[in-house]
Amino acid sequence: MPPVDEGSGANREMPMSGRTMMSARGISPWYRPMAARNSSESHRPATPLELFFDLCFVVAVGQAAARLHHSVSEAHFGTGLVSYALVFFAIWWAWLNFTWFASAYDTDDGVYRVTTLVQIAGALILAAGVPPAFDQRDFTVITIGYVVMRLALVSQWLRAASTDVAGRRTALRYASGVSLVQIGWIARLGLPEPWGMVGFAVLVLGEFAVPVFAESARPTTWHPRHIAERYGLFTIIVLGELIIGTAFAMQSAIEETAVTAALLSVAASGLVMVFGMWWLYFDQPAHETLSSNRTAFVWGYGHYLIFASAAAVGAGLEVGIDFDTHQTHISPLAAGMAVAVPVALFLISVWGLHVRPHHRGPLLNSAFPLAAVLILVTPLTPLPLPLIALIVAALVGVNIATKPCDEAIQTS
Incomplete structure (x- = not known):
């Protein structure tokens, strides 16, 4: 989540023209170069794809709330609250990663939509992993969902790095930082308790640090x-x-x-x-x-x-x-x-x-x-x-x- 850089030379209006105009410019509706969007666009609403992406998280949020309800009703207050905090972080952070990237680099071409579909699939896998994560602190399925989402997200950042010259260093920092932390989440699955909880806390800090580290190179142009x-x-x-x-x-x-x-x-x-x-x-x-x-x-x-x-x-x-x-x-x-x-x-x-x-x-x-x-x-x-x-x-x-x-x- 970067600070706004309104004076950036990379800020420019994304082409929002129709299929005919895109063809006239040599830009395919299936693929267009990924460039930084303008952080001061006069009209920048949420897209239908973003709304659809959000709806896919309804299942995960509902699962977490239902599990918290049952834990409190059964007087499992401490374990229920801790499990809820951990699981909800996983849900929220997956949503946040997509949201801030899309605000800066949404091209809405075919490649972007298909890549988002992969992230949606990962989100649904994450939702399926909420019950075991909540009840047994088994984050295996959630981690698999994250791997799917993160492969798509890293490919998006690499795509941005390949076409947005001004923001290349930031994009590469995001791609490498997200990949490194995700390797840590996979390795954490092999840790016994209570080291698994220690690893969780360390990796959360690592997740928070990636955007700070990446944005220090050059702020992305979110709106x-x-x-x-x-x-x-x-x-x-x-x-x-x-x-x-x-x-x-x-x-x-x-x-x-x-x-x-x-x-x-x-x-x-x-x-x-x-x-x-x-x-x-x-x-x-x-x-x-x-x-x-x-x-x-x-x-x-x-x-x-x-x-x-x-x-x-x-x-x-x-x-x-x-x-x-x-x-x-x-x-x-x-x-x-x-x-x-x-x-x-x-x-x-x-x-x-x-x-x-x-x-x-x-x-x-x-x-x-x-x-x-x-x-x-x-x-x-x-x-x-x-x-x-x-x-x-x-x-x-x-x-x-x-x-x-x-x-x-x-x-x-």
Whole structure:
């Protein structure tokens, strides 16, 4: 995740003409030279291929959230949380690698699409490896999925190096760095515990270091608005998984018991929570933050907490349904914390990445941490979920009240 280099000589508009014009220029729709895109293009939306790529991660996110739900319901709190953190990192990092490369080098020709298809196949293999990784810490299948995705990704970086002379050094650093770390992931499979966990931590740091090392040669020309939209779309996917998981849990509970006041409370509270989380995330112009060289890496990496906590809220709501239908024997405090902790983490993450950089004033900046603290206290009360929903709704109200009038007019 590089800083923006708007003065780069390699920045130029990608040809977006039709088949006839491409043929006239001698450019085939099957293959065109891969050159750096312009980081200041006037219109740079997410492509249908990127949207399709994102949808392929729905399975993996749903698997991770479902496994977390079952772990918490069975009172396996520590192992469940650790497994969830590890597995969700694997899912998120695979998505992130594709997203930032595509923002800088998407040619949308036939070769690029087929290579993306290979990455999609790797993502589906990764999804199939979520259950053994979560339950037995066996990352063999996930690693195989990564090998498939990484072979395609490295070929993309080598393709960029061969045609984008100005960005060749950066592309080669990415290709070599990604390859080296991937060899490390394969070697890690042979490590016994607890060395396997140590190796995991070391390799995560290595993954984080590759973009920093590569971008120090010359920043790639990713597009701030495009990246903000891509992250926003993935946030919607995660929130959608939250709603789907909760809806299925409600359906199962109603089939086995009946509609009760407790279930209706979970449903209503969950809906208000999710809508409030959506509102608070998307009410800040993220691309303005991304235009700053100082915050690009922090913003991009920090979204791990936003994505992981949002998906975990769904698992927590399903735990709440289990508790109300007597399908779990955990304590009321544990059931309340299953929702309170991820909601609080989501709010703190959104505050740090989306609110503070915009300097919206002391009231809103203090309201987010205060809301997170109050939410963490709600499990000590008889009605934790309605109270969490009420606090999130109140925070939305504070956000609206402190929004500048001109900004409110522009977004209305």
